[in-house]
Amino acid sequence: MIELDQCSKEYGIGVVLVQETLLKPNRPKSCTLTGYVPVVRTDAPLEATGCRLAMTGHRTLVFVLIYLSPSKKLLRGDTETLLALGGSVILFGDFNCKNTNWGCAVSNPGSNKLAKLLRKLKFDIMAPLTLTHYADDLVSHPSIIDIAITKGVAFNVNCIEPIHRLVSDHRPVLLRMGPPTGGCPKPMIKITDWKRVSSALEKVDTPAFNNIPDAIETTDEIDSSIEAITNHIRTMVERCLRVVPASVNRRKLPANTLELLRAKKAALRHACAYPSRDNRSRARAF
DSSP states (O other), X not given: OHHHHHHHHHHTOSOOOOOSOSOOTTOTTSOOOTTOOOOOOSSOSEEEEEEEEEETTEEEEEEEEEEEOTTSOOOHHHHHHHHTTOSEEXXXXXXXXXXXXXXXXXXXXXXXXXXXXXXXXXXXXXXXXXXXXXXXSSSSOOBOOEEEEEESOOEEEEEEEEOOOSSOSBOOEEEEEEEETTSSOOOEEEEEOHHXXXXXXXXXXXXXXXXXXXXXXXXXXXXXXXXXXXXXXXHHHHHTEEEEEOOOSOOOOOHHHHXXXXXXXXXXXXXXXXXXXXXXXXXXXX
């Protein structure tokens, strides 16, 4: 608790919601915080911790921290119930929904279900730009499983970033909000999914390539072929672009910490490619 308090003060955190803890029904007295009242339900797959905030110049804002176990399914009824808690709701946390749209290596069924709910319930999804979960095993890849779902929120949720503190494979995640719409503009950046670009360029049976003659004999044909290839590449890159909010006030990690993270990732990749005892031991050492 001391480290959590120090971390909250360092980052200027106004609201702390904690989920996926050891506060279980069979341990009702495991938390000694003054005023803590455990409310536990075992009939719902979704774990949720929420609070209401009375805001100046904005209607009451409902924050709900989410944890969905990988063994449980995301239910439409749970999502509808939480979004109906108020006119302005933010659902934030570990939905265990992996999607290539927010930087995961693959998409899982949970994210496909979330996409269907997005079209029906009309909410917005935001995801951090950097990884939030580093699995302890050598098989799973680091991923982004913490996202924010917002509905009826006028504030700009302009930054979601992991905090590399509080030792855990699942990093704490910080959500920052800016002025309401009409205040400071939300900075945006473009991100290219180069894997999708690479896959798209592997297809040779395309109109752009089909118009290039098999035997190029004149300089005009050379120029037209170069233009066709250039336009095709530009089109593929534009199709694989996505516009996301830029992170603001992001704290940079110390150089030695960045070097350690790079070494850890390199050790994990090496252990996956060459799973010897020495390589696994070195990876675990990080």
